[in-house]
């Protein structure tokens with residue numbers, strides 16, 4: 001049986017599908033374990049249903065917290081497990097995936113410390129660069145970016161490279177109540193196109209990342225990933241009232257599910 005040749009997005013070599021890596025995006029350790037999808041049609045129906053409303057009111061009257069009730073409804077009635085072992089892609093060969101794994105180890109340190117500037121400033125510059133490269137690297141596996149020819153491959157391939165001067169910008173925010181619908185930290189990926197260019201999104205349990213080929217709109221407050229190299233970088237938390245790129249991408253995806 002003939003196997004399909006797949007091109008590795010980092011080294012550019014061709015491999016059979018079986019030789020590719022099945023890499024996690026984001027890494028399994030940062031929340032990519034059992035991915036569930038929110039069923040928005042069902043959600044709207046249920047919140048209009050008398051039965052559900054009575055059920056919720058009854059539980060609230062017994063002193064159960066709103067978070068608890070909503071969380072339970074979400075888990076048992078509104079979500080479906082779409083990637084029970086985490087979401088993976090086959091865009092990298094095993095060698096490149098192992099190589100990028102070193103960067104992911106650095107990113108995990110950043111993740112575990114919640115990106116707190118006071119702690120991150122103590123990291124070595126080389127570790128900070130690995131963190132930056134880890135996140136750029138994850139975008140290679142984003143399905144919406146499948147046909148994108150990224151210009152940061154050499155920046156990733158060369159461990160000692162400290163500068164990237166291509167056209168892509170990478171911004172991020174720390175998740176908070178403003179980023180998560182019903183407290184659900186959705187880690188889906190997405191893409192949205194503006195007159196100025198393209199925005200890709202990738203997120204994990206704690207952070208939301210947008211990779212884009214233009215300077216971000218000044219109304220959306222986000223941290224540039226290269227800012228973590230500075231001792232006093234400022235970590236933006238949440239997406240503010242307008243929801244930023246994240247809200248637009250999330251809504252777009254939910255409505256695609258609804259009509260698609």
Ligand SMILES: [Zn+2]
Nearest residue numbers: 008011093096
């Ligand atoms: Zn490769």
